[in-house]
Structure formats: C-alpha cells, structure tokens
Amino acid sequence: MVGMNGSQPILQVEDVELSFGAVQALIGVSVDVYRGEILAIIGPNGAGKTSLLNVINGFYRPQHGRIVFLEKERPKHFRPYQVARQGIARTFQNVALFKGMSTLDNIMTGRTLHTRTSFLSQALYWGRALREEEVQRRRVEEVIDFLEIESIRKTPVGRLPYGLQKRVELGRALAAEPELLLLDEPMAGMNVEEKEDMSRFILDIRDEFGVTCVLIEHDMGVVMDISDRVVVLDYGRKIADGPPHDVRTNREVIEAYLGVAHE
Amino acid sequence: MSEWLTAIFISPFLDMASGPIFFAEVVISGLLAGVMYSMVALGFVLIFKASGVFNFSQGVMVLFAALTLVGLMERGVPLWLALLLTVAVMITLAYAIERVMLRQLVNQDPFTLLMATIGLNFFLEGTGELLWGSNVKKLDVGIPEDSLEVAGMLLNKFDLIAAVIAAVLVTVLAVLSQKTKIGRALRAVADDHQAATAVGIPLTTIWVTVWAVSGIVALVAGIMWGAKSGVQFSLSLIALKALPVLILGGLTSIPGAIVGGLIIGVGEKVAEVYWGPVLGGAIENWFAYVLAMVFLMFRPHGLFGEEIIERV
Numbered sequence: 282m283v284g285m286n287g288s289q290p291i292l293q294v295e296d297v298e299l300s301f302g303a304v305q306a307l308i309g310v311s312v313d314v315y316r317g318e319i320l321a322i323i324g325p326n327g328a329g330k331t332s333l334l335n336v337i338n339g340f341y342r343p344q345h346g347r348i349v350f351l352e353k354e355r356p357k358h359f360r361p362y363q364v365a366r367q368g369i370a371r372t373f374q375n376v377a378l379f380k381g382m383s384t385l386d387n388i389m390t391g392r393t394l395h396t397r398t399s400f401l402s403q404a405l406y407w408g409r410a411l412r413e414e415e416v417q418r419r420r421v422e423e424v425i426d427f428l429e430i431e432s433i434r435k436t437p438v439g440r441l442p443y444g445l446q447k448r449v450e451l452g453r454a455l456a457a458e459p460e461l462l463l464l465d466e467p468m469a470g471m472n473v474e475e476k477e478d479m480s481r482f483i484l485d486i487r488d489e490f491g492v493t494c495v496l497i498e499h500d501m502g503v504v505m506d507i508s509d510r511v512v513v514l515d516y517g518r519k520i521a522d523g524p525p526h527d528v529r530t531n532r533e534v535i536e537a538y539l540g541v542a543h544e
Numbered sequence: 545m546s547e548w549l550t551a552i553f554i555s556p557f558l559d560m561a562s563g564p565i566f567f568a569e570v571v572i573s574g575l576l577a578g579v580m581y582s583m584v585a586l587g588f589v590l591i592f593k594a595s596g597v598f599n600f601s602q603g604v605m606v607l608f609a610a611l612t613l614v615g616l617m618e619r620g621v622p623l624w625l626a627l628l629l630t631v632a633v634m635i636t637l638a639y640a641i642e643r644v645m646l647r648q649l650v651n652q653d654p655f656t657l658l659m660a661t662i663g664l665n666f667f668l669e670g671t672g673e674l675l676w677g678s679n680v681k682k683l684d685v686g687i688p689e690d691s692l693e694v695a696g697m698l699l700n701k702f703d704l705i706a707a708v709i710a711a712v713l714v715t716v717l718a719v720l721s722q723k724t725k726i727g728r729a730l731r732a733v734a735d736d737h738q739a740a741t742a743v744g745i746p747l748t749t750i751w752v753t754v755w756a757v758s759g760i761v762a763l764v765a766g767i768m769w770g771a772k773s774g775v776q777f778s779l780s781l782i783a784l785k786a787l788p789v790l791i792l793g794g795l796t797s798i799p800g801a802i803v804g805g806l807i808i809g810v811g812e813k814v815a816e817v818y819w820g821p822v823l824g825g826a827i828e829n830w831f832a833y834v835l836a837m838v839f840l841m842f843r844p845h846g847l848f849g850e851e852i853i854e855r856v
Contacts, residue, residue, distance in 0.1 A: 338742060365744035377739035379732045381796070390732045394744040457743060 289352065291316045291493055292337065292461055297346030299332055299517075306332040307343065308517040314461065319487055319494045321504045321525075324514035325537065330497045331374060333514065334463050337495070338371050339364035351460065366394055370459035372450045374466045374497075380439040384449050387438055388424055391456030392417040424456045427489075428482060444475040448482070455486065462486065464496035468503060476500065480507050505529065513537070548822075556818035569697040570817050571810055576703040578809020579710040583765040584782055585789040585801040586714060587758040592795050593727075594754040595646070596734040597657040601665035603783025605759060608672045609634055610766030610775045614683050615676035623685060634759030642751045650737050650747065669780065680776040685767055706768045713764060717757070718798040730754065731796075788836035794849020803847060808832045 290313035299307040307329045314320055322330045335341040337348065339361040348355040350367055370391070379387050396413060425431055428448050433441060438449055447467060454462055467483065468476045484507055486492050498504050504511060504525065511528040513521040515537040521528050528534055560567045584606060591599040599605075612633050616626040645660050688701045720726060732740045733750050741747055766775070769782055789808055793800025812831040820827050839846065 340738065340741075360746070360748075361738075361741040362744050362746045365742060371742050373739065373742075377736045377742075379735035379739065381735060382728070382731060386728055386731075390728055390740075390743050390745070393729060453743060 290314055290349075291351060292495075293347070293349040294333070294337065295347040295349070297333075297336055297343045297348070299329075299336060299341055299343045305517050307336065310346075310514070310517070310519050312512055312519065312522070314493060314495055316493055317487065317491060318509040319483065319496070319507055321508035321511045322495065322497045322514060323499070323501075323504060323511060327516075328514040329517040330514055331465055332517075334371065334465055334495070334497065337364075337461075338369050338463055365457065368458075368460035369463065370454035370457040370461075371463035372447070372454050372465060372467060374469065376443070376446045376450055378438045378446055378450055378453070381437065383435050383437055384430060384441070384452075385421065385425070385434050387449055388421045388452045388456045389417060391424075391453040392421060394457055395420075420458075421456055424452050427455075427485070428452050444471050447471070447479070451479075451482065455490075455492075458490075459492060462492050462494045464494060466497050466499065468498060468500055476503060483507055501529075551822045552819070556822075559818055565696045569699070570813050572697065572699060573703065574810035574813030575806055576700075576707045576809070577813065578806040579707040579714075579802075580765070580768055580805075581782075581785055581789050581808055582714060582802045582805025583710045583761060583768065584786040585793065585805055586717065586798065587761045587765065588783075588786060588790055589793075589795060589798055589801045590717070590754055590758040590761065592734070593798075594730040594733055594750055595657065596654045597661060598654075598795070599758070600658060600661040601668055602758070602762065602786070603780040604665050604668045604672070605634075605762040606766040606769065606782065607775075607777065607780040608637075608668045608766075609759065609763035610683065610770040610779060611672045611676045611681070613763070613767065614681040614770065614775045617683075618681070630763055631760060634763055635756045638752050638755035638759050641755050642748060646751050647748070669777075673777075678777065680774045681770075683767065683770040683775050685771055687771060702772070706772075709764065710768070713761065714798070714802050717761075718802070734796075785832060788832035790846070791836040791839050792846055794846025797846065797848035800846055800848035808835065811835060 292312075292314040294310060294312045294314075297307050297310045298305075310329070310333060312320075312322075312333070322333060324330050332341060336343050339355075339359055342357070350364075350369065353367075355364070379390065382390075396417060425434060428451065430445065430448055430452065433445060433449075438446055441449065451464070451467065454464075464483070468479050471479065480503055483494055483496070487494055496508070508525055510523065511521070511525050512519060513528060513531075513534050520537060521531045521534045523531075584602070587602045587605065588599060591597055591602070609630055613626055613630045616629055617623065621629065641664065645664065646657075649657055649660060687705050690701055691698050692701050692704065693699075729740075729745050729750060732743070732745055733747060737747060765782075766779065769779055773779070785808075789801060789804040791804075792807060793802070793804030808831075812828045815831050816825070816828045
C-alpha cells in the first residue's frame with residue numbers, strides 16, 4: 282500500500298505472532314502506519330487490539346515477526362522504556378496515571394526522556410538541574426494550555442473526574458513529544474460532549490504537532506469521523522485495512538464486527 | 545486521687561521548669577536517639593517511595609550489613625577496606641534483588657511484593673548467619689565513647705557523632721529525592737510500573753539505585769547501632785522501632801521519617817524521665833507504639849504522608 286504522501290511508513294509491523302500458552306492473541310498481523318495519519322484499530326472484544334498496541338510499545342515481545350520503527354528494526358530484547366525513548370508514547374485503556382501526584386507532576390513525568398541530567402549530575406550540579414527543570418516546565422505548560430486543563434494544574438489526579446483523567450493522561454503522552462502516539466480507547470466512558478473534545482484534541486495533535494496517531498476505539502461514529510484509515514482485527518487476525526468508508530461496507534467486517542446484516 | 549492527678553498532670557512540668565539544664569539534657573539525648581530511629585525508617589521510606597513495596601527485610605538488611613562489616617574485620621581486613629567491601633556487597637545485593645526478585649514481579653499487587661520481601665528477610669537472615677556465625681560480635685569503628693560537657697550538660701560523644709553522620713546522610717537524601725525529576729521518577733515507579741516504563745523511566749535502574757542506597761543507609765544504621773549494642777540478631781528488631789516512626793511521619797516522606805524519629809526519640813526519653821516514677825518505668829518500651837496508635841486513629845497518613853484518595 283502506498284502511503285498518504287507516498288512516503289515510507291513510520292512504523293511497520295510485519296507478520297507478528299503473539300500467543301500466551303495456547304491462546305493465540307495475534308496471528309500473522311501486519312500493519313503499516315504512515316507519517317501524519319490517524320489510524321483506527323477496531324474489532325470485537327478479545328480481537329487482539331490492545332495486544333497489538335502492547336507489542337508496538339514493547340510491553341509484549343511477539344514470538345515471531347518484525348517491528349520497524351523510523352526505518353530501524355527493533356532488536357529482540359528491547360524494553361518498553363527504550364521504545365519510549367525512540368519516540369512512541371501511549372495512553373492506557375483504564376487510565377494509568379500516577380494517582381498521588383498532581384496534574385502538573387504527572388505531565389512532567391512525560392518529559393523524562395527530554396531531561397538530560399542524570400542522577401549523579403543532579404546531585405553535583407544543583408543549579409543546572411534547576412534550570413533544566415524550568416525549561417521542562419515551560420514545555421509542560423504548553424501542553425496544559427493546549428488541552429485546556431490550566432485550572433486543574435495542582436489537583437491530585439486521583440480527585441479528577443474520569444474524563445479529565447483521560448485528558449491528563451493524553452497530556453503526559455504528548456509532553457514526551459512523540460513521533461507516534463498510541464491511544465487505547467481514549468473515549469471509553471465519556472459522554473458525547475467529552476468525546477467531541479477528545480476528538481478535537483486528537484485531530485489538533487495531528488494537524489498542529491504532526492504526531493502520527495494509532496487509536497483503538499469502539500465508537501464507530503468517532504472512528505468514521507476522525508480516522509484516515511481503519512484496520513479491523515478479529516480473533517487475532519487482520520480482516521480489513523482501508524479508508525473508513527470501504528471498511529464500513531466490507532462484508533467480512535460487517536459479519537465479524539457489526540453482526541450479520543438483516544435486510 | 546487528686547494527689548495522683550497532680551503527680552501526672554502538674555509535677556512533671558514543675559520538674560521540667562525547675563531544672564532546665566537537666567531537661568535540655570534529656571531532650572537532646574532524645575533527639576540523638578531519634579536520629580538513629582530516623583536512619584532505620586529512612587531505608588523503608590526510600591524503597592516504599594520507589595516501588596510501593598513495604599520492605600519487610602529492612603531490619604535484616606541492617607543486620608546483614610553490620611554482620612558483613614564485622615565479619616570482614618574479624619578476618620583482619622582493615623576498617624576502610626571492610627567498609628568499601630561492605631558497600632560493594634550491598635550494591636551487589638541490590639542488583640541481585642532486582643534481577644532475581646523484583647523483575648519477575650513487575651505489575652504485581654503490592655501485597656505480592658511485600659510477601660517477597662518477607663522471603664528475602666529469611667533468606668538474608670539465614671545467609672548472614674551461615675556466613676558469619678550467630679554469636680554476638682563487638683563492632684569497634686573507633687568512635688570515642690566518653691562524655692562531653694556542653695553548657696553544663698553531659699552529652700555522649702558517640703551519640704553526637706552518630707547524629708551528625710545521620711543528619712548529613714538524611715539531608716543529602718532528602719534534598720535529592722524531594723526536588724527535581726528524581727523524586728518524580730521514584731513516585732511514578734511506585735504508582736504504576738507499566739505507565740512509568742511507558743513514559744521512558746527505566747525500572748531496572750531506578751530499582752537498583754534505590755535498593756543500593758537503602759542498603760547503604762542500612763549499613764550506616766548497622767554501624768551506629770552495632771557499635772552501640774553489639775552486632776547480634778536483635779539488631780534486626782530495631783526495624784520494629786522504625787514502624788511507629790513511619791506511621792508518624794508518613795510512609796512516603798523523607799522529612800517525615802526524620803521528624804517522626806525525633807518526636808519519638810524525644811517523647812520516649814521525656815516520658816521515661818518525668819512520668820516514669822509515676823506510671824512505672826519502661827515507658828520507653830511502649831511509648832512509641834501508643835503514640836503510633838493515636839496517629840493511626842486521627843491521622844493515618846502521618847504528618848507528611850500522601851493522603852490516599854480512592855474513588856469508588
């Protein structure tokens with residue numbers, strides 16, 4: 282498949298097999314992600330959507346297959362934090378924030394990758410560490426502005442309503458200035474208004490920051506609205522891959538995902 | 545009846561007022577003892593902050609470090625070299641703990657991790673005794689034991705030196721982990737392993753560093769307590785004295801560990817000296833626990849700890 286701008290894919294997942302004991306979570310899945318696109322992964326429960334994200338960000342190591350990111354093949358024993366350093370950030374299905382910390386501190390952890398000073402140098406060069414902190418803080422404030430969460434800057438995230446927690450989590454991922462952003466059900470449990478906000482943020486992230494997004498979403502309305510391309514998984518296999526409209530009318534997808542049409 | 549009430553509520557304070565120098569002496573000796581408690585509590589706080597694990601084996605780590613040091617010295621290794629070697633042993637231990645224990649338990653329930661540290665507790669205890677024997681050993685690191693007179697007060701030189709060393713250690717650690725990104729990375733790891741690695745924090749490095757540092761803190765505590773009361777199994781029980789300190793200060797706060805230690809140190813000395821005659825002696829043995837109980841009732845997260853908010 283040719284990329285959106287005829288470019289090389291930013292991420293290539295090639296023929297990935299992942300199993301847990303006898304359970305096959307992913308069977309020969311290949312997905313290319315192109316720079317600047319919003320790719321939605323859909324599929325029924327247990328289809329392997331989250332497993333695929335976990336493979337991409339390094340939580341799971343597939344038994345078979347290759348992952349190429351930014352034209353570099355990922356070595357076998359790469360750890361998740363190393364994947365993060367390559368420029369892949371993510372959010373989680375069930376919101377994985379650092380509950381005891383404020384919104385600000387949570388988003389600051391997203392800057393970890395961009396802080397150069399090490400443990401030792403922080404101990405020895407106090408002043409430099411403080412200056413560094415200031416620079417990081419400025420970037421984080423930009424993210425806070427962008428997501429319109431100024432008013433909850435100092436609030437411990439445990440106290441925030443669910444919709445806002447999701448937004449803070451997005452902020453933390455965004456603060457890392459990733460090349461590729463993985464969003465696992467960014468709109469789960471949200472009301473219509475919150476979903477609209479989140480959709481707008483995702484589109485803006487792509488348009489303003491040029492970040493490529495891969496998202497898992499169940500709300501078909503949202504998927505049709507914001508994604509450039511849709512990949513459909515079913516029982517660990519990829520059964521469709523294409524523009525939203527084509528996928529929506531694909532017979533196999535309708536049967537597997539939306540149920541058999543009665544007309 | 546009223547006599548008894550006077551003895552409890554009035555005369556101790558009159559005694560304090562009438563002998564200010566003696567009172568100061570009691571308070572200072574309490575502070576000095578308190579610093580030693582803080583040092584043990586600090587080991588707990590460091591690990592708890594960085595992995596959400598209540599390290600049951602902290603007390604045994606103190607014992608293990610002291611045993612290793614004494615064992616080496618008994619075999620004729622000079623003090624400085626023995627110290628260096630023990631530090632190396634504690635760092636190696638931290639590395640081994642990460643490799644063998646923590647790495648297998650990423651993303652597990654904190655309770656599972658607690659159970660693992662109980663296992664570690666017995667392992668270290670057994671290994672320590674196997675390697676160095678189980679009899680009481682004398683540890684002499686050459687700190688003078690005699691008294692010193694300051695402004696009319698008699699103070700123990702050893703206690704003073706121990707307090708200075710502990711104060712320096714505590715300050716360095718507090719400043720390091722309270723400010724900037726190190727502290728934040730530690731708290732992030734404690735809160736959520738997966739999310740922490742996803743933002744690029746290397747779990748391994750954080751864990752090894754923290755366990756190594758708390759191993760070294762254990763060594764310092766082991767030297768101080770060991771030189772005072774001999775290196776023996778009961779050394780691991782000072783961890784019990786650290787528990788009330790943690791409850792007072794809050795499990796997640798380094799300044800809390802310090803203040804908690806000082807309050808308990810001073811509290812039990814003052815209570816022993818001024819209320820001991822009325823209530824019967826040995827107040828020192830239970831004072832800390834009663835205070836901890838009161839705190840658990842009214843302020844369970846301690847003076848400086850993080851209030852835990854659970855949404856239902």
